[in-house]
Amino acid sequence: MGTSANAPSGHLLVVDDDQEICALLKRFLTRQGFRVTTAADGTEIEQILADWKIDLLILDLMLPGKDGLSICRELREKSNLPVVMLTVMGEENDRIKGFDGGADDYIAKPFNPHELLARIRAVLRRTRLAPQAANAGDGRVLRFGTWRLNLSLRRLQSENGTLVDLSASEFDLLATFAERPQQVLSRDQLLDLTRGQVEQPFDRKIDMQVSRLRHKIEEDPKHPDLIQTVRGGGYVFTAKVEHNEKPAA
Amino acid sequence: MGTSANAPSGHLLVVDDDQEICALLKRFLTRQGFRVTTAADGTEIEQILADWKIDLLILDLMLPGKDGLSICRELREKSNLPVVMLTVMGEENDRIKGFDGGADDYIAKPFNPHELLARIRAVLRRTRLAPQAANAGDGRVLRFGTWRLNLSLRRLQSENGTLVDLSASEFDLLATFAERPQQVLSRDQLLDLTRGQVEQPFDRKIDMQVSRLRHKIEEDPKHPDLIQTVRGGGYVFTAKVEHNEKPAA
């Protein structure tokens, strides 16, 4: 199961093409009490910002495709999401560049993680006082565990944004569950809810779907965390499900 | 009664091949109110962890034989014991690295002991406050005898934290009892409470469940201590039950 912490401090998005840095930062910052999502390049940022309430963005200056500076500048057009920029040690003008895009702070690589931490906290402290503008984006999104289930686009994304390939009926089943957390659903109910069939004779199909789904979304399918069996009853989706509500600007 | 949970400071294990550092840390941290055990290399760690209830591990990155990083990683497989890593100042280490293994914090040598102290306290504070309650559930935990019954996660743990494998209905039965200590429950009541069945003809099933449950939780099932028989009446759960909001460990 996921050691997901309730976000006491905030939800950070780290964007860096260096997977190692991403992983290390994620681990470090998670242990410091943040919730951390990572992305390898700028293309996913919009999507992630649409689905999650991100408190602060940690952005590498050098990125494949669109560089961090432009991203930051574009972001600033529509929101004032706090940004801490990662730059490469060296040219002094990095400093200027970093702030040029509207970043709230910057730090040069290689950096001392504690210093980064201090800067993150400082920025959050400063910006939390001021109200935050809304990001664009809509679409019904359900969040549970480390997953995002986008009901409009009919796709499931893990925390770091990678898509999981669900078949149509797998998606339906998962959506059915996620819309009724903590509610025991019998096989008959599930059959009805997912495809309008009532009273089919052999219904082990549901078992199969559940089994297949578990293997795709449970960390340990042998000891399922999200979809649990109720002997003689059916299945329950046991996870806190958050509906993604965007505060209106 | 028994083990007072309010360990004033905690028991630390320092692992470093430099004897001088070990001695120094031991002296310093002991004076700060910690209990301190030291080890020169990784081979003894398992043994020590088995023998003592260690609250936090201070681990040198560079060790003869297996290095600290691997040790930390292996440790993480099976426990979430807080770890503070000692790294050597300079070059790559100034970046994270130490966190690769999942350490909770790190500090570069040579370090200021007071900084180490601060980091230890911070880690302990963090990990003690939010002890992985993580998952859903608000953490309703009932404690009785040497047991902890987690109603949210539906798990039963013995004192040392090992899980006992209860079937679903066994859990329900136990929970039913534990929520009504000192109250005699007839078989009919139990049948009703555990699964909403009323007036089933042959109900020796409850006897069976009780028997099976006793074998899992009673020290001597022949002379049950927790679930006692009331001849002609049913069963009683005779144990002081403490409601505990914070699941430990």
Add this chain to the structure above:
DNA sequence: AAAAAATTGTAACGGTTTGTAACGGCGCAC
């Protein structure tokens, strides 16, 4: 449209949990 791939359905095996019956022990009333 044929072929290939993916999805879904069905059956069957194995493991676990629960239900039932039956035997034997034990307490209690007389």
Add this chain to the structure above:
DNA sequence: GTGCGCCGTTACAAACCGTTACAATTTTTT
């Protein structure tokens, strides 16, 4: 002590569930 009824437990049967393997079906590709 004896008899009766309650209880614990053993042994077995039934129900239930997860999964594998494969067949049927649908979708996609060529």
